[in-house]
Amino acid sequence: MNYTVYMADTTDHFVGLQAKINTQGEKLIQLQLPAWRPGRYELGNFAKHIRKLKITGDTGDQLDFYKLSKDCWEVNCLNQDVITLSYEYFANQPDAGACFINENLLYLNPVHCFMYVVGRANETFTISLDIPDHWRIACQLPQYEKKLLANSFDTLADSPLFASPNLIHHSFGLNQSTIHFWFEGGVVPDMQLLEEHTRKYALAQTEIFGELPLIDYHFLYLILPSKFRHGVEHADSTVIAMGPASELVEKSFYNDFLAISSHELFHLWNIKRMRPAEMLPYDFTKENYSRLGYIYEGITTYYGDLMLLRSGVWDLNTYFSSLCGDLDRHLNNEGRFNYSLAESSFDTWLDGYVQGVKGRKVSIYMEGLVAAWIADVKILVQTKGKYRLDEVMKRLYEQSYKSGRGYTQEMYKNTLESVAGISFENYFTELIDGKGNWDKYIAETLEYIGLELIVQKDELGNLLSRLVKKQQMSNSQAEIFDFWIK
Ligand SMILES: [Zn+2]
Incomplete structure (x- = not known):
């Protein structure tokens, strides 16, 4: 045509x-x-x-x-x-x-x-x-x-x-591939610094999956005059729209700019290549229902920020402050007592991109991130740091995308269990398909890595959390904590 x-x-x-x-x-x-x-x-x-x-x-x-x-x-x-x-x-x-x-x-x-x-x-x-x-x-x-x-x-x-006529271009080699930045909007960050940061988190992500399966990857950045934040993933590119342009040089804005970029890059493996079986191929004419949004969005949201920490682009304070922001959204959503993660994934076709009725549902992004974090730490504890969620993603990528098929919840569960060497039955029945069991799992995860979550109320009654290291971490807590952030 x-x-x-x-x-x-x-x-x-x-x-x-x-x-x-x-x-x-x-x-x-x-x-x-x-x-x-x-x-x-x-x-x-x-x-x-x-x-x-x-x-x-x-x-x-x-x-x-x-x-x-x-x-x-x-x-x-x-x-x-x-x-x-x-x-x-x-x-x-x-x-x-x-x-x-x-x-x-x-x-x-x-x-x-x-x-x-x-x-x-x-x-x-x-x-x-x-x-x-x-x-x-x-x-x-x-x-x-x-x-x-x-x-x-x-x-x-x-x-x-x-x-x-105004596109600003910068490119650099990464392994056998070329990474391109394209800026529309008249403003650019420090390109050398952006290259250095992108190189670090992109290499760290590549290590998880064992390959960067493309020749060229393009970041298409649309820098807008007013406040905006949106990114969309594609197989060999992403479009990221952010504003206001005047804040691009500010540290917190730039950190968020990196966070969304890292999230979208991670998608090149997680959804653009490995994908739920029910979305392979996409049917563009109607809803493609899937209960697995906690994998393609939740795990991606977890890794987007975590890879910035693990690759040395972010320091621990920056990471904790972002994680607390995510936990605040979780803690302030009473939907976690009423609807499961898997059900909420199915219903993105109904009201997944609006706030929706109070307390009706959870978010495949936020609760998906929390579920990924819990699984990651669980595996680190069980394998004494030999494996983590990275290994699950790598094996799932090989079993699905590299084998020419989509993944299922059963495949994901089996992979978690074979990597961790324990049953994930309760994790699925209580957390992924269940509702209201979050506190127990979060408390357990914090205990494993020796962290305390201090939650306070602001003047409007919203919960605000803060993560701090325990005064006296046990040796095993210190060890798991170190595994987790590296
Ligand atoms: Zn995403």
């Missing part, structure tokens, strides 16, 4: 898309637009952003088409060799997962706005960008002049792009 993308209306934020489609002699073909995007497990219903949809035949005459569903169109292409599909897509959402256009930026997350022919999602896509010659393009897809090439719809859908 050959697509041309042009800047239809930069004032009102419409991107123009035109596709030439060989009918392959079919009388009827169906064109499908995705209903959701990987990374956000809820329906996005992108078809609501389409206007002026038109389909013409060989001689330029309009062809009949009608909708089979909210985002699937059937075209009558009797006696046509090549049909031309054209439409405009409303692109005015400058976050990390959507699309945006103005006179100086074309930013697309293709899963929003490109269609595929039903039954032909595995064909090659060529994307020609009709943009000014001096603009630069940042994208994980191979480029030739102003053309991008994707070997399937899945690859295209997963390949966000920035095109702009």
